[in-house]
Amino acid sequence: MTALTRDQIADRIAAELGHSFEGELVAGGHYAPVARDGNTLYTSGQVPRVGTTVVVTGRVGEQVSLEKAREAAQICALRCLTLLRRELGSLDGIEKLLRVGVFVQCTADFTQQSEVADAASDLLHRVFGDAGVHVRTAVGVYALPKNASVELEMTALAKR
Amino acid sequence: MTALTRDQIADRIAAELGHSFEGELVAGGHYAPVARDGNTLYTSGQVPRVGTTVVVTGRVGEQVSLEKAREAAQICALRCLTLLRRELGSLDGIEKLLRVGVFVQCTADFTQQSEVADAASDLLHRVFGDAGVHVRTAVGVYALPKNASVELEMTALAKR
Amino acid sequence: MTALTRDQIADRIAAELGHSFEGELVAGGHYAPVARDGNTLYTSGQVPRVGTTVVVTGRVGEQVSLEKAREAAQICALRCLTLLRRELGSLDGIEKLLRVGVFVQCTADFTQQSEVADAASDLLHRVFGDAGVHVRTAVGVYALPKNASVELEMTALAKR
Numbered sequence: 001m002t003a004l005t006r007d008q009i010a011d012r013i014a015a016e017l018g019h020s021f022e023g024e025l026v027a028g029g030h031y032a033p034v035a036r037d038g039n040t041l042y043t044s045g046q047v048p049r050v051g052t053t054v055v056v057t058g059r060v061g062e063q064v065s066l067e068k069a070r071e072a073a074q075i076c077a078l079r080c081l082t083l084l085r086r087e088l089g090s091l092d093g094i095e096k097l098l099r100v101g102v103f104v105q106c107t108a109d110f111t112q113q114s115e116v117a118d119a120a121s122d123l124l125h126r127v128f129g130d131a132g133v134h135v136r137t138a139v140g141v142y143a144l145p146k147n148a149s150v151e152l153e154m155t156a157l158a159k160r
Numbered sequence: 161m162t163a164l165t166r167d168q169i170a171d172r173i174a175a176e177l178g179h180s181f182e183g184e185l186v187a188g189g190h191y192a193p194v195a196r197d198g199n200t201l202y203t204s205g206q207v208p209r210v211g212t213t214v215v216v217t218g219r220v221g222e223q224v225s226l227e228k229a230r231e232a233a234q235i236c237a238l239r240c241l242t243l244l245r246r247e248l249g250s251l252d253g254i255e256k257l258l259r260v261g262v263f264v265q266c267t268a269d270f271t272q273q274s275e276v277a278d279a280a281s282d283l284l285h286r287v288f289g290d291a292g293v294h295v296r297t298a299v300g301v302y303a304l305p306k307n308a309s310v311e312l313e314m315t316a317l318a319k320r
Numbered sequence: 321m322t323a324l325t326r327d328q329i330a331d332r333i334a335a336e337l338g339h340s341f342e343g344e345l346v347a348g349g350h351y352a353p354v355a356r357d358g359n360t361l362y363t364s365g366q367v368p369r370v371g372t373t374v375v376v377t378g379r380v381g382e383q384v385s386l387e388k389a390r391e392a393a394q395i396c397a398l399r400c401l402t403l404l405r406r407e408l409g410s411l412d413g414i415e416k417l418l419r420v421g422v423f424v425q426c427t428a429d430f431t432q433q434s435e436v437a438d439a440a441s442d443l444l445h446r447v448f449g450d451a452g453v454h455v456r457t458a459v460g461v462y463a464l465p466k467n468a469s470v471e472l473e474m475t476a477l478a479k480r
Contacts (some may be wrong), residue, residue, distance in 0.1 A: 029278045030285035031296040035258045037200055037317055040357055042259050045297030059268075098355045099362050103299045106463050108379075114465045118349045125350035136351040137365030137473045139423045140463030143266050143300030145274045153297045157357055189438045190445035191456040195418045197360055197477055202419050205457030219428075263459045303426050303460030305434045313457045 006091035047148035048075035061110035070119035076152035077120040099155040166251035207308035208235035221270035230279035236312035237280040326411035367468035368395035381430035390439035396472035397440040419475040
């Protein structure tokens, strides 16, 4: 049994979630999916969009369950990985992850932003192992673009 | 016809908006307008303040229109550019922009945070061309300092 | 009279607040308290937790006063310092601070996010002097993990 590559693991997780991130990742206007400062890579904030549809919308704690919000965080994380992979050719080009920012569109009394973010952190550990460990800031916001339930941004370090 | 410098373009956009960012940019307390890590420059989050007045206040989607919010985002971006220009002497000292974070004080059902942020991204492209392309995270928050409608932070790379 | 070290000043401020940050700092899941990119150090977002208890909870401007929110920001800042100190052995290993992000769980009409953040900025100046000056983004959010009143993240530069 051969170990899977990071790219294969990411594809497998996407398939488990029933989604594919082939094709163009839509981004409007004069901004970029990834910016590079030396070996440090920043992604734009990603909502749980698949193709042209944001697949998890609504307010977490009300229309959207914790479980569904966790799935949204995973989709956002997979989108960030897809962007990094296109930038570098493969996720094997990543030395390690650095930071994840998680914004949850939730109710006033929702307190499980960390549990939502955990789904992304666990996914990243599954793909990268120890190289996937990162710092994290998770907060609950009032509204997100396209009524998305979660938005996630990522910072990573590329191999030299 | 001579091409305008970045500084001249920024001044022209400020004039078009009817504002000037000459004079002191107020910042209270023990924090700085710009911090530098090697060639990477971070600005503090800027609200749409001109002189001592925050000129766009209120909740976007209610008291504040999308158009007005976009103007606020432009003023915030111009303030960031003014800070970077003072740090470097001229915007010509910037190699490229890296990241913009946009926080919109909006209603619960406002979903056009990206359209607000687009106004800043377009302005930055106008000033810097391809060097102005950046990653971006735009979210809707519940409240901002001084009841500002928008707050914007910027990361840029200085020339060596 | 000998000048206090940064570590001693941080301990003294913690004692003044009636708290101690000895012992394990709890962090769940597959993320880290600190990530390092060369000499740049990022902390995870910290809530005002002492031991296993979040000591300042509730919405600022309603159940939580400005004064209490400022205390929360100080505790968050001390937690970040504790994390950096453990990473480096001592706060003397820090060249300078770079950035602080402050998220305040507040009411819709609370506009003093900067005044909350000032308490953290002042504390950092007390510990580091000029090396403690940083850029800052302060926003008001709808909800925070564990119903915390404040969350704070920090970026710092380590000595070479």
